Amino acid sequence: MTETRSAQPRHPFVEMTITRLLVMVREPEMIFWVFVFPLLMALALGIAFRTPSETQVAVAVEPGAGATELADTLAAHESIEIIPVDPGGTETALRDGLAHLVVVPGDPPRYRFDPIRSESRLARQTVDDLLQRAAGRKDVWTGRDETVTATGSRYIDWLIPGLLGMNIMGTGMWGVGFTLVLQRTRKMLKRLIATPMRRYQYLAALVAARLVLLGLEVAALVGFARLMFGVPIEGSLVTLGTVSLLGAMTFSGIGLLTASRAQTIEGISGIMNVVMAPMWICSGIFFAASNFPDPLQPFIQALPLTALVDALRSVMLDGNGLLATGPELLILAAWCAASFFLALRLFKWR
């Protein structure tokens, strides 16, 4: 019987790791959130924030006397795109971001824009230059441009390590924390401790299953970003793997901690969102953490996701090794040790 061999149990740690992985992989929703969702996110943001080609400045001209001439003057330059608007439609075009700037013809012309938007300030500068030159201003000299369009400095290059960090956080928290609470509500934890199973092996297997998944999810996202957008990996893969591993361990520990007492699915979902939401916003996934005021910076820099994302960027974009990412790795290690230490003390098997 060939079946008989498959019936031979392996070491309990191996059996538990395999069964945890099987349960995760057989859950279609899990596959979507861990593997598909980050790719979709990278794709959508990569397309939305692709490096602009010729058209840089979208301008709407307020209809009225002299509007046509003014539009023609501007349209002659390839860096300007004229947005056609109906009379009275300029406000809407500006609000919706279709136009960065509204020019009202006159002598001198007036510029209408929102100074908070950097692209609007740029548009004002560009249009003003062009119009002044058209009106006869002579430039004293023209500086020579040395444009840097190398990969590694685009938004998508900066974004991918952020998405990777976010994914490592999510999978660790849900994969460990949510699974544990689910098993607790189904009275499976109680069932397991009724056997001679070693409790630490169960928790270790849960983390191990999560780490096996980590390899796949990092490879999927980084590979996709490379193929699709040519996102570089300046540092070594070993360093990237080590940083990801420490991040995954840390968030497994935090997942374990959040699940140590929670008795219901609703409870753990709430706690997880409270723990993760500040990091989604503050840790620099989508925009730099330095946008937040200085007094908040010590707290933001101490968040584990900030440390993880900074370390990932340092490795992927700057090609740094482990030594250069030392401070971030120390912060992660501290979170990792503290959360496991606390979780194992607080954990309830029933």
Next chain:
Amino acid sequence: MRPEQPTTAPAEPALSCTGIVKRYGDVLAVDGLDLEVRCGECFGLLGPNGAGKTTTIEILEGLLAPDAGRVRVLGCAWGEQDDALRARLGIHLQESQLDEKLTVIETLRLFRSFYPRGRSVDAVLELLELDGKRRSWVGKLSGGQRQRLAVGCALVGDPELLFLDEPTTGLDPQARRQLWAVLQSYRAAGGTVLLTTHYMDEAHVLCDRIAIVDYGKLVSEGSPDELILSIGAPHIVEVAFAGGAESQSADLQERLAALPDVDTVRAGESSGAWTVTAAALHRTLPALARAAAEMGTEIETLATRTATLEDVFVALTGHRLRDD
């Protein structure tokens, strides 16, 4: 320290507890219970829902600490060498839900890996009659198959003592009989069983001895036959007289009680109906017919049956075992 040999001497019971108490807030779930399960027997805790059966069995399983009392399982106390002790026990919990996305064989192999010694997974599959389902996901099994698998997970370690908490609750009659067959083959190999149930027929079929519990207290204890004999009479006569409520109840009860070999008389569920326990039907029934004739009333319905544990429970506690 591998428990190759049972360390229990034949004289020592497989399990014993004295004076166990468990309190949840104001509710006394277990109120000073003493039990003893002998090696090789099947012992049943029989009682209605909420009688404290699950709390009791979880205390005995070492999953719950009692507020007071002493528990010894296979010659050991909980808290000494729990892992070694657990390797000799099989425990089935009432509410545990196995992972639905694991197959039958994956589930059994997982549980088997926890035990230092035990049965082969194939042997357990055969015993459970789940061989044809070995590659099916747990979520695709019927209720009876799932319950057999849950019991199978308690059997993979080839336990000396098997705990089962309400193993057949919610199953249809055929599924219950299949599970009973699994237990009987485990018993035939010399295993000891402690089970809780609120099914009197299950207790009667499976158990050598039964403890009837109600409100966390022991009401009575003995073999099913001893318990039935203990209420004085093994036969139940259900009789209803024509005319119903018009009959003189007190007078009628007195006359029924005075019939030969009658033990107890209780008013039945409908008016004019009576439940009589009797030791010897061949003397009681003719006398009953004569008494009816003398009183000038007619017997409308008459049925006799052998007393069950349900009757024992009603006789001892004054209320019914099942609330449905």
